[in-house]
Amino acid sequence: MQTYLKNGYIVTMGADETVYDGGGVLIEGENIVAVGRIDPKLVKPDAEVIDLQGKYVLPGFVNTHVHTSQQISRGVGDDVDFMTWLHKRMWPYESNMTEEDSYVSTLMTSLELIRSGVTSFAEPGGQFVSGMARATAESGLRGKLAKSVMDCGEGLPAVWQKTTQQELDEQVYDLERFHNTADGRVQVWFGLRTIFNNTDELIVKTKELADKYGVGIHMHVAEAKSEQEFTYAKFGEGTVKHLENLGVLDKNLLAVHTVYLTDEELELFKKREVKVSHNPASAMRVLGFARIPEMLDMGIMPSIGTDGASSSNRMDMVDEMWLTSLIHKGRMLDSTVVPSQDILRMATKWGARALMDDHLYGSLEAGKKADLIVIDPHGPSMMPVNDRIASLVTAMHSNNIQSTMCNGKWLMKDRVILTLDEEAILKEACARGAAIYDRAGIVLPDRFPVVKV
Ligand SMILES: [Zn+2]
Known part of the structure; x- marks a missing residue:
């Protein structure tokens, strides 16, 4: 079955980052078949044809750090x-939490992710x-x-x-x-919570297993001042330097937050091609500023x-995305840093x-998965x-996202x-x-004083 989106403003984010004004995207099964100027002969008679009337098409957003099991705890940490x-x-x-709680919490998160274009x-x-x-x-x-x-x-719970x-x-x-599983959509990585709660032995063995299975490692890294104080007291160096000494810094490490990094540690990220997830809202609440402008200048390609x-x-x-566009300008007192096009790259x-997975999705190109x-x-x-382009970062709200497709299937x-029963999930x-x-x-x-009436 084909879907043909025509007459759109197609922001490809591909190798040359071409934008097609009045262009189309042709999808067949799970994949994108053609982008831009579509040859009408490629479109089959029974294709679903949607005239976008100038609306944007973008690659689906990639949220590189989201605790789906925490969704139903919302409000637990305010102030x-x-x-x-x-x-x-x-x-x-x-x-x-029980296994069923985790299931429902992840369903609940999925609703918000789909609605915000992820x-x-x-x-x-x-x-x-x-x-x-x-x-x-x-x-x-x-x-x-x-x-x-x-x-x-x-003090860990028993x-x-x-x-x-x-x-x-x-x-x-x-x-x-x-x-x-699930047509390859569900994948399992190794996790390391934080250096406070992970021994060197665990960290090293995790790296060996991740290499063996060809998957990534997801770890909170240098996220708080207290972490920096802890690692300097225990190891005489920061978390990143310590991970380097353990031989763990590599292409398959996704380092999250990465707020407290020295110049030397930034250089190590670049050299080892470590992946970075920037989380501006949670950083502003307790943690501090990640050095995103510096990372962009160095060619480290952070995500969000x-x-x-x-x-x-x-x-x-x-x-x-909007917060990312603002907070670094404030920190640097320079309104030209972290421009919108970089933020769109980070999010896609x-x-x-x-x-x-950049061989599979993250841009609209023929042969890639239809995630848009x-x-x-x-x-x-x-x-x-x-x-x-700037308005996608500086003015857009998630309710401007009209439709979301993953793996060639409309989720919204x-x-x-x-795909999900929204009202039933909210209630549960x-x-x-x-x-x-x-x-x-x-x-x-x-x-405030509450009076039950
Ligand atoms: Zn986290």
Whole structure:
């Protein structure tokens, strides 16, 4: 079956980054067959033909860091300090989740991802890869799923106290069950939670296994000042330098946050082709500024992630793109840094590169997977559209995303989600979220006096 999108503003993000004004995209099965000027002879009589009337077509966005298991905890971390957030809120919350909770939480996240134009994401680690895999298969999205892996650290909940070998064995078990399922959309990576909770032995063995299976490693790296203080006290060097000494810095390491990096560590990222996920909202809340302008100057190609709902509440790539466009200008006192075209690269083809999939998606080119979005600028928040590329970053909201396609299948069309029952998931997710708060004994204080009427 073919789908023919015609008369659009096609932002390809391909090798030469051509934009086709009045162009088309022809899709057959899972793949893009032609882009730009479409030969009418290629279009079969029974093709689904959609006249875009000038709307944009872009590659689907790639969210390179999103905690799908945290979605139903939303609100749990607002306005509290880091240690309260971690020990009194997040650990009790996550350690009280069931496999079914993780499944529903991932379905809930999928709704927000699809609505904000995401077609592919990377999950850094929930407790139940099986639940996340089930939900990702149903949603129609692509996901790189990892387990939250911890083999050391003070005060961990009993259920999380595991040996190094147990953690490695569980990941291999998940990988062998779920990797490359759902037409290849569901993949399993190795996870390393943070250097606070991972021994050197675990880190080194994880790298060996990731190389053996040809998959990536997803790790929070140099995310907080407290982490920097910890690694200098313990190892006499920063996290990145320590990972280099362990032989782990490589093309298949996805390093997330990467806020506290020295010049030497930036050079190591460049040399080893380490992948970077920039998460501006969560960085602004507790962590600090990642050195994105410097990375762009050096040719390190960062990507963008939203983090989890317990850290930043909004799993919305459009919001993260907008924040990325603003915060570095403020930090550098220079309104020319991190321009919109770099942000679009970060959200599309550099995201695909970060997930080691740039041969498959991240740009609109013949032969690639049909992962794309249709954007309708109509409405008071985005019109008039004068600078057409910049407006995608500086003016667009996620409700301008009209339709989302992954692997040749519409996940959302005209703002209606087609793969999931949205209302049923919202209801189930709210009930499960509240039940976990109860089980974990988390009580959020009233911020204003409440009178029940
Ligand atoms: Zn995270």
